[in-house]
Amino acid sequence: xxxxxxxxxxxxxxxxxxxxxxxxxxxxxxxxxxxxxxxxxxxxxxxxxxxxxxxxxxxxxxxxxxxxxxxxxxxxxxxxxxxxxxxxxxxxxxxxxxxxxxxxxxxxxxxxxxxxxxxxxxxxxxxxxxxxxxxxxxxxxxxxxxxxxxxxxxxxxxxxxxxxxxxxxxxxxxxxxxxxxxxxxxxxxxxxxxxxxxxxxxxxxxxxxxxxxxxxxxxxxxxxxxxxxxxxxxxxxxxxxxxxxxxxxxxxxxxxxxxxxxxxxxxxxxxxxxxxxxxx
Amino acid sequence: xxxxxxxxxxxxxxxxxxxxxxxxxxxxxxxxxxxxxxxxxxxxxxxxxxxxxxxxxxxxxxxxxxxxxxxxxxxxxxxxxxxxxxxxxxxxxxxxxxxxxxxxxxxxxxxxxxxxxxxxxxxxxxxxxxxxxxxxxxxxxxxxxxxxxxxxxxxxxxxxxxxxxxxxxxxxxxxxxxxxxxxxxxxxxxxxxxxxxxxxxxxxxxxxxxxxxxxxxxxxxxxxxxxxxxxxxxxxxxxxxxxxxxxxxxxxxxxxxxxxxxxxxxxxxxxxxxxxxxxxxxxxxxx
Numbered sequence: 001x002x003x004x005x006x007x008x009x010x011x012x013x014x015x016x017x018x019x020x021x022x023x024x025x026x027x028x029x030x031x032x033x034x035x036x037x038x039x040x041x042x043x044x045x046x047x048x049x050x051x052x053x054x055x056x057x058x059x060x061x062x063x064x065x066x067x068x069x070x071x072x073x074x075x076x077x078x079x080x081x082x083x084x085x086x087x088x089x090x091x092x093x094x095x096x097x098x099x100x101x102x103x104x105x106x107x108x109x110x111x112x113x114x115x116x117x118x119x120x121x122x123x124x125x126x127x128x129x130x131x132x133x134x135x136x137x138x139x140x141x142x143x144x145x146x147x148x149x150x151x152x153x154x155x156x157x158x159x160x161x162x163x164x165x166x167x168x169x170x171x172x173x174x175x176x177x178x179x180x181x182x183x184x185x186x187x188x189x190x191x192x193x194x195x196x197x198x199x200x201x202x203x204x205x206x207x208x209x210x211x212x213x214x215x216x217x218x219x220x221x222x223x224x225x226x227x228x229x230x231x232x233x234x235x236x237x238x239x240x241x242x243x244x245x246x247x248x249x250x251x252x253x254x255x256x257x258x259x260x261x262x263x264x265x266x267x268x269x270x271x272x273x274x275x276x277x278x279x280x
Numbered sequence: 281x282x283x284x285x286x287x288x289x290x291x292x293x294x295x296x297x298x299x300x301x302x303x304x305x306x307x308x309x310x311x312x313x314x315x316x317x318x319x320x321x322x323x324x325x326x327x328x329x330x331x332x333x334x335x336x337x338x339x340x341x342x343x344x345x346x347x348x349x350x351x352x353x354x355x356x357x358x359x360x361x362x363x364x365x366x367x368x369x370x371x372x373x374x375x376x377x378x379x380x381x382x383x384x385x386x387x388x389x390x391x392x393x394x395x396x397x398x399x400x401x402x403x404x405x406x407x408x409x410x411x412x413x414x415x416x417x418x419x420x421x422x423x424x425x426x427x428x429x430x431x432x433x434x435x436x437x438x439x440x441x442x443x444x445x446x447x448x449x450x451x452x453x454x455x456x457x458x459x460x461x462x463x464x465x466x467x468x469x470x471x472x473x474x475x476x477x478x479x480x481x482x483x484x485x486x487x488x489x490x491x492x493x494x495x496x497x498x499x500x501x502x503x504x505x506x507x508x509x510x511x512x513x514x515x516x517x518x519x520x521x522x523x524x525x526x527x528x529x530x531x532x533x534x535x536x537x538x539x540x541x542x543x544x545x546x547x548x549x550x551x552x553x554x555x556x557x558x559x560x561x562x563x564x565x566x567x
Contacts, residue, residue, distance in 0.1 A: 010405030018402030022388070022395075029390035029432065101386040105448075108350050109403035110375035271354045274295055277347075 015111050019119025020126075023089070027127065037085075038131060042138045045077040048202060049143060071145050071233050076201045078139070079225055082132040082159070083166055084192060089124030090170030091188045093117065095177040103276055113267065114260050121167040149235035157238055158227030162248040165220035168255025169195070171263055178266040181275055195221050220251040282364025285456045285488035286326040286349065290358035293319040293344055293512075318344045320512035321358070326456075331482055331489040333503035335496070335542060337550050341512040342492035343382075346460045349490070350380050362456055376404070379454035383461040385433075385441040393429040393436070393444045397451060404452040411451065418447040421480070423473040439470030446474055450481055457481075459491045463498060475502060494550045496538040506538075510546040 027034060052069040093116075097103035106116075173191050177184030198205070198212050199221035208216060216222045227244030230236040238245070270276045296315030319341045326332040336342050347353040349360050351371045360367040362374045387396045394415065401411035416426045422443040433441055442462065449457060459478065463471040479502060481487055493499050499506055500520050507517035516523060524533045527544040542550050 010403060014402055014405065014407070018399055021402070022391075022399040025391050025395045025399075026388060029388075100388050101384060102388060104347070104350070104352050104382075105380070105386055105400065106403070108352055108375055108378075108380065109400070110372050110405075111403050112372070268354070271352060274344075274347075274353055276352055 010110065012112075012115050015115045016119045016122065019116060020123045023120070023123040023127070034131075038134055041081045041085075041131065041135045045074065045081065045135050045139050046142055048077045049073045049139065053143075067146065068233060070143055072229065073202060074139060074143060074145065075229050075232055076225060078132055078136055079221075079228055080196065080201045081135050082128045083195070083221055083224070085128035085131050086124045086163065086166050087170045087173060087188075087192050087195075089127055090117075090120050090167055091173035091176075091192075092185075093120050093171070093174040095174075095185045098177065098181070107267070107276065113264060117171055117260060117263065121171070124167065124170065125163050147232065150232040151235050151237045151240075152231075154231035154236060154238045154241050155228045158224060158231060158241055158244055158248065161245050161252065162220055162224035162227070164252030165248050165255050166224070168252060168257075168259040169220060171259035172255070175259070175263050175266045178263070178270045178275065195219055198222070200225050220248055220255070223247045223251070282361070283328060284325060284361070285328055285363060286332075286490060287361040288322055288324050288345070288349070288358075289360070291319055291322045291345070291348060291355045291360065292317065292357035293341075293348060293353065293355050318512050319348070319355070322509070322512070322514055323358075324507055324514060324517065326488055326490055328488055329482070329486055330504040331478070331491055331502050333499040333506040334490065334492045334509050335494060335499050335506055335550065336492070336509035337494060337548065337552055340509045342509055343460055345509070346380065346382075346458050346490070346492060350378065350458060351375055377454060378456045378458060379404075379449040379452050380458040380460065381442075381445050381449045381462040383464040385438075385445040387433040387441065387444065389434040390432050392432055393447075396433060396444070397429075397448055400448050401451055406452065414451055415447060418450055419443070422446060422477050423470075439466045442466055442470065443474065446477060450477075453485065455487060457487055457489045459489060461493055462491070463493070463495065471498075478502060496542065496550065500538050508542055508546055510548065516545040 049070055052066055052073050055064055055066055055069060094103065097106055169191075173188035176187045176191075180187060194215070198208065198215040199219045200216065201221070205213065205216040205222060223244040227241040227248070230241045230244070234240075267276075294315040294317045322341070322345060324332070334342050334345065344353065348355050349362070349367060351367050351374055354368060362377055365374045365377070367374050387393075388399075391399075394412075397415050398408060398411050402408070406414075415429065419426060419429055424440055424443045424447075428436060428440060429444070433444070436444070442465075446462060462478070463474050466474065475498060478489065478491075482489055489502075491499070491502060503520065505517065505519050506523060507514045508523075509515070516526060518526070520538065521533070523538070523541045523545070524536050527541050528536060539550065
C-alpha cells in the first residue's frame with residue numbers, strides 16, 4: 001500500500017487567480033445585471049452632475065464657479081461608483097456563496113482565508129475600475145469639462161492607496177452576514193449608506209452638523225475624495241496630496257489586517273454555532 | 281504521517297446553546313454547549329481503503345458529523361483526526377486530504393460545470409490543464425456526456441448535477457472521501473452510475489470513503505463496515521454480516537435484510553425522521 005504523503009496547500013498565486021477567474025466567469029454569466037448597474041451608475045452620475053448645470057442656467061448664484069462645481073460633482077459620483085462597486089463585490093464574499101449554496105465547498109478548500117479574501121479584493125478593485133471608466137466615458141459625452149490641469153498620476157496614487165483601506169472596510173462589512181445570516185447583508189448596506197453620508201461625496205464635509213464631523217474624519221472615503229479632487233480639479237501632484245495618501249496608507253495598514261482577523265473570529269463563531277450553511 | 285484515515289473520538293455537538301466566549305477564542309479548542317444535542321459521544325475509526333457507512337434516519341446527526349470531519353463545524357467536545365492531523369488545529373492539511381459530496385450538489389448555478397470544476401480544482405492546487413485533462417475522463421465514467429459540461433449548471437437535471445458534484449470531489453484525488461447521502465433524490469440509473477463509480481475509485485485509487493445514507497441497499501452494496509446512528513449516538517457497528525448475526529437469534533442470515541437489522545438494533549425505522557429540528561436549525565441538521 002502506498003503511504004500517504006504530507007499534503008501541500010496550493011500556491012498563493014494559483015488560489016488568487018482561482019478567485020479572480022471565478023468572479024470574472026460569474027460577471028460574464030450575470031452580464032445583464034452588470035448592464036443594469038452600469039446604466040444605473042451612469043444615470044446617477046449624470047443626474048447629480050446636471051444639478052450643477054441647473055445652478056448655471058438659473059443664474060441664482062453668480063459667484064459660483066459652475067465648471068468647478070460640475071467637476072466636483074462628477075468626481076464625487078464617479079468615486080462613489082467606484083467605492084460602492086468595491087464595497088459591494090467584496091462584502092458579498094459570504095452572502096453570494098450562501099445564495100448559490102457553495103459556501104461550504106469553498107470554505108473547506110485548503111486555502112488560507114487571507115488569500116481567499118485577497119483574491120476577492122483584487123477582483124473587486126479591477127471590476128470597479130472597469131465599470132467606473134465606462135461611466136466616466138459616458139459622462140464625458142454629456143459634460144464639457146476641462147481636464148487639462150489634472151494630475152492623473154496623483155489621482156491614481158490616491159485611488160490605489162485608498163483601495164486597500166476600502167477593501168478592509170468591505171471585508172469588515174462582509175463579516176456581518178457570517179454573524180447575522182438573516183440581516184447581515186442589509187446591515188452592510190447601511191454601513192455603505194453611512195459612508196456616503198459622511199464622506200463628502202456630493203458636498204464638502206464642512207456642511208455636515210458638527211456631531212457628524214468625527215465620522216467624516218474616520219471615513220477613508222473622505223480622503224480619497226479630497227485627494228482625487230485636489231489632483232484633478234486643482235492639479236496637485238503627488239506631493240500636494242501627500243496628507244491624503246499618508247492618511248489612506250495608515251487606514252489601509254490598520255483596516256486590512258484588522259478586517260482579516262475579524263473575519264477569522266467570525267468564521268470560527270459561525271462554525272461553532274452552525275451558521276455557515278444557514279440561508280439569509 | 282499517521283496512516284489511519286479517520287479517527288472520531290468521543291465527539292459531542294449541540295445546537296442552540298446560546299453565546300459563549302469559547303465560540304470565538306482560538307485558544308479554546310472546545311466549548312460546552314447546552315442546546316439540543318445532535319451528536320452524542322460518537323467514536324469510531326475508519327481503516328485505510330475501506331468504505332465505512334454511517335446509517336441513520338433524517339435528524340440522527342449524520343450530516344452534522346460529516347460537517348465536523350470536513351472542518352465546517354467545531355465540536356463541543358471530543359476531536360477528529362484525519363491521517364493524524366487534528367481537524368481544528370491543523371485544518372489546512374486536513375482539507376488537502378479530504379473532499380466531500382453532499383445530497384445538495386451546491387454549484388454556481390449560472391456557471392458551466394467546467395467553470396465550476398476549474399474553480400474548485402484550482403483551490404486544491406490543480407492547474408487548468410489538470411482539470412481539463414481529468415474532467416472528461418471522470419464524467420465519462422459517471423455516464424455524463426462531455427458537451428453537457430459546457431452548459432450552465434442550471435440547465436442540467438438533478439442527477440446530472442449530482443454527477444458533476446461527484447466529479448468535483450474525485451477530481452482532486454482525495455485520500456479520504458466524505459459522501460453525505462450522495463444518491464438521495466437520484467433516478468435509479470444515476471444512482472447506479474454513482475454507486476459503481478464510487479466502488480471503482482475505491483478499488484483502483486486506494487481511497488478511503490465515509491458514506492452516510494439511509495438507503496439500506498446502498499449501504500449493503502458499498503460498505504465494508506457499517507455504524508448505525510440513532511439519536512446522535514452510535515448504537516451498533518460491524519460488517520453487514522456481523523450486524524445480521526447480532527439480531528439473527530437462530531434465524532437464517534439471508535432471511536434478514538438490513539432494514540430489519542436497523543429496526544431491531546435502534547428500535548425505529550430508517551425512513552422515520554427523528555426529533556424535528558428546532559426553529560432555525562432546519563438548514564443545519566439534514567442527517
